[in-house]
Amino acid sequence: MNDHLTIVTGHYGSGKTEFAVNLAFRLAREGNAVTLADLDIVNPYFCSRERKEEMTSQGIRVIVSKGADSDLPAINPEVYALFENGMCGIIDAGGDAVGAQALGRFSQKIKCIPYELLCVVNFNRPETNTPQKAEAYLRQIEYSARLSATGLVNNTHLDHQTTTHDISRGAELIEDLSRDTGIPVKYHTFEERFSGRLQLPQEQQFPMQLYMKKPWEF
Amino acid sequence: MAKELWKGNEAVAEAAIRAGCRYFFGYPITPQNEIPEYFARHMPEHDGVFLQAESEVAAINMAYGAAGSGARVMTSSSSPGISLKQEGISYIAGAELPVVIVNMMRGGPGLGSIAPGQSDYFQATRGGGNGDYRTVVLAPATIQEMTDLTQEAFDIADLYRIPVLVLADGMIGQMMEAVEWKKPKARKLPAKGWATDGTKGKREHNIINSLFIDPKDCTQHNQNLQKKHDLITQNEIRFEEYLTDDAEVLFVAYGTTARICQSAAIKLREAGVKAGVFRPISLWPYPEKELYLCANRGCVKTVVCAEMSMGQMIDDVKIALNGSKPVRFIGSGGGTFPTSAELMAAAHTALEGV
Known part of the structure; x- marks a missing residue:
């Protein structure tokens, strides 16, 4: 997986960060020297930088937007390290088109290296509860990022109240979105407790541990 | 209806729209920006008005005006912005107007931090503005509860003609939880005969004011407010x-x-x-x-x-x-x-x- 950049985008609250952090751990477990850049300069809550310590302890390098905690949206120039040869990089972008804007300025650099741009969708979020609404967000994100999406991630869940029905319903809807857009489905994500309980293509299954917790979940 | 996954700030705005709120006036501040953003996106679908005011002071006074004309209206902010609204809240309480105010509290004092806080309790319950007034303060702990309480807040505000504060914090505003949309229990709400919504040539002018030049009148006004506060204390404890x-x-x-x-x-x-x-x-x-x-x-x-x-x-x-x-x-x-x-x-x- 070296020489590969994965850019994680999606609607606000789609689960981009949870997926990006889990992807970082998965790639690190597979023996890659992973670098994750937290490019969310829109929202200061529930950001991958909150899990920096855990990631660093697993050998993952975390690049954080400087000044983020004081509400100053500034991108760390270290992000340029991701565009060098031999990197296994992940970009956790901010939500919606406004979050993807931060990608736009790097689009020429990104186009020079092998990359994939994944769009995460949770069909239980009211603003993306149909393939049509999800596509509208996807297209705005592509426009802002000045890059095209290469894969879709079904992250349909309902927090602790998720059932297998939510995940399979999301899987059907993301197939519709894939048909409408021609963008292939890359993953179906779900909490580890659902492992072995889902009728989904094995290579698309992406079990996750939840890292982005609320204060009473620690 | 199936449950959906809502972010707190978006849910509080949607709850207001479902409660018939068609006017929102606000000014951005972290961690509650998704509230004005949601209204900006969705108010037009309901023929409602979203207006980003030039300041928090302007926004609370616009809320005073809209409430005075009998409309359901909301404003929202986070701690420092709520401080700016205090004069307006005292005037709204004095003029007995129903306004729903949301405070997604952050760390203080002053500009403080943008992380969640609960240090506006004194301000919320003792009043940051002048005078013997009260605001009903509702403090949800889940997003479900916040959607239910916010809808009910409009009924409480209308029933007692009092500002109602939904007091949450940045964590509740920013986190996501499952929500099932429910209607609040129906209350019998009085007609807004006091509103300045046009005499249509059929009645005397209504006057909405918090000024009572004669101190005896102002004392009587305070006693009336106190009766109302006692009634709320009797009926609205949760x-x-x-x-x-x-x-x-x-x-x-x-x-x-x-x-x-x-x-x-x-x-x-x-x-x-x-x-x-x-x-x-x-x-x-x-x-x-x-x-x-x-x-x-x-x-x-x-x-x-x-x-x-x-x-x-x-x-x-x-x-x-x-x-x-x-x-x-x-x-x-x-x-x-x-x-x-x-x-x-x-x-x-x-x-x-x-």
Whole structure:
């Protein structure tokens, strides 16, 4: 997986960060020297930088937007390290088109290296509860990022109240979105407790541990 | 209806729209920006008005105007912005207008931090503005509860002609939880005969004002307000008890902190310590008698008040308990929260102290 950049985008609250952090751990477990850049300069809550310590302890390098905690949206120039040869990089972008804007300025650099741009969708979020609404967000994100999406991630869940029905319903809807857009489905994500309980293509299954917790979940 | 996954800030805005709110005036501040953003996106679909004012002061006075004309109206902000609105809130209370205000609290004082806080309790329950006025203060702990309470807040505001404050924090505003949309229990609401919505040549002009030049008139006005406050205290108290039946140590906490306390109570019980949580939902009127009863009817030995502040609600806890139980405080201000482990340690210390 070296020489590969994965850019994680999606609607606000789609689960981009949870997926990006889990992807970082998965790639690190597979023996890659992973670098994750937290490019969310829109929202200061529930950001991958909150899990920096855990990631660093697993050998993952975390690049954080400087000044983020004081509400100053500034991108760390270290992000340029991701565009060098031999990197296994992940970009956790901010939500919606406004979050993807931060990608736009790097689009020429990104186009020079092998990359994939994944769009995460949770069909239980009211603003993306149909393939049509999800596509509208996807297209705005592509426009802002000045890059095209290469894969879709079904992250349909309902927090602790998720059932297998939510995940399979999301899987059907993301197939519709894939048909409408021609963008292939890359993953179906779900909490580890659902492992072995889902009728989904094995290579698309992406079990996750939840890292982005609320204060009473620690 | 199927459940959906809502972010707190978006949910509070949607709840307002569902309650018939068609006017929103606000000014951006983290961590509540998704509220104005949601209204900006969705008010036009309902022929409603979203307006980003030039300041918080302007926004609260626009809310005064809209409420005066009989409309359902909301404004929202976070701590420093709510401070700016205080003059307007006092005028709204004085003019007896129904306005719903949302405060997604952050760390203070001053600009403080953008992380979640609960240090506006004094301001919310004692009034940051001048005069003998009250605002109903509702403090949800889940997004479901926030959507229910926000819809009801409009009914309470209309019923009593009083500003209602939905008091949450950045965590509740930013986090996501499952929501099932429900309508609040129907209340019989009086017609707004006082509104300045045009005489149509059929009645005298209505005047909306908080000015009473003759002090005797102003005294009478204050007495009328007090009657209303007493009625609200009689009718609108809300609270929740969690594992309190056999509790020996009782946490008192609201909002986000109450949920950390609930998690600590479960862990304490696993370790053999009987812990429970009393959660005030209405912070004004405060469930004074209810807290006293909860702490004194069974086996409670000691009370621990927990807040994301340096200790504000503890005053009301002490008033409610009236010296009947020892009270300790644990909390942290500025944008951090007590952890479940810290709460457990505080419970142990409190029990050792009795």
